[in-house]
Amino acid sequence: MPRSKKTLPDPLSTTVSANDDPPVGGAQALPDAKASRARTGTQSIERVVGMLRVVASRGRRGMRIGDVVSVSGLPLSTCFRMLQRLELEGLVERDPVSRKYHLGPLLYELGLLAQPRYRLSELCDPVLSAVAEATQDTAYLSERRGAESICTGRALGDYPIKALALDVGIRRPMGVGAGGLAILSALPAVEADAIIDANAHRYARFGDFDLDLLREGVAQARVNGYAFLDSVATPGSAAVGVAFPPEHPVAALSVAAISARMGTERRAEVAAILQRQVQGLCASMNIGALAPPSRARLG
Secondary structure, rough: OOOOOOOOOOOOOOOOOOOOOOOOOOHHHHHHHHHHHHHHHHHHHHHHHHHHHHHHHHHHEOOOOHHHHHHOOOOOHHHHHHHHHHOOOOEEEEOOOOOOEEHHHHHHHHHHHHHHHHHHHHHHHHHHHHHHHOOOEEEEEEEEEOOEEOOOOOEOOOOOOOOOOOOOOEEOOOOOOOOHHHHHHHHHHHHHHHHHHHHHHHHHOOOOOOOOHHHHHHHHHHHHHHHHHHOOOOEEEEEHHHHHHHHOEEEEEEEEEEEEHOOHHHHHHHHHHHHHHHHHHHHOOOOOOOOOOOHHHOO
């Protein structure tokens, strides 16, 4: 027996049902109604995806409802209804003890199907291991996702004090972290500026990050050929990052260590190790060797 729409409303959507009567005004008003439904449906999808990104932003630690409200900026009642529905669909799950929300089993199942099409992390596993062995510190792979970067790979070195600023799956506004900063710096200036503007309101949530510091980091990375951050998003931790491929950067390798291990000389040594690995990786993927960005691309 079909469910009654009045007794079980969908809390994620305010889209008008296709079975509803057309608006007053006859056939002339119908296209406007269809456009309105399309816009509302798109907004609902954007809101759901945004909520999943919020829950994912803490990695495997999960988020309580209060944290979700704080990060998303949505009212408590809205967040609760959305999370409740997402839990019913298997897109999130709530730990009964900690009361934290985590990404749900359906996302894992869908990810297994999608994984063969996105294999960069698999290709980079031996590279990350080689970087971690050579530097004895923590090596990361970051990939671009729109205006964000996401950690998709990590390898630990043997140095006893480790800088573990990221877990696999953590996403941040591009520029927060040496990997994201390296990608941002390797992009054409106009595109990089657009990303910075889009994320402007988000950077303040990460330690001492501000727009002036970020733009200075971008400019310095373009001069040096690698990105460097020290005690910005993660106090006491410094990192070096190199983006690839050079003409269309979509990812970056980076190394993070305690700040005391990243003096001027050593950061240059670490950058050289990363650049050599990137050259080999690009050659094996048949996408060209590492080359400094041209003046035209720097705008």
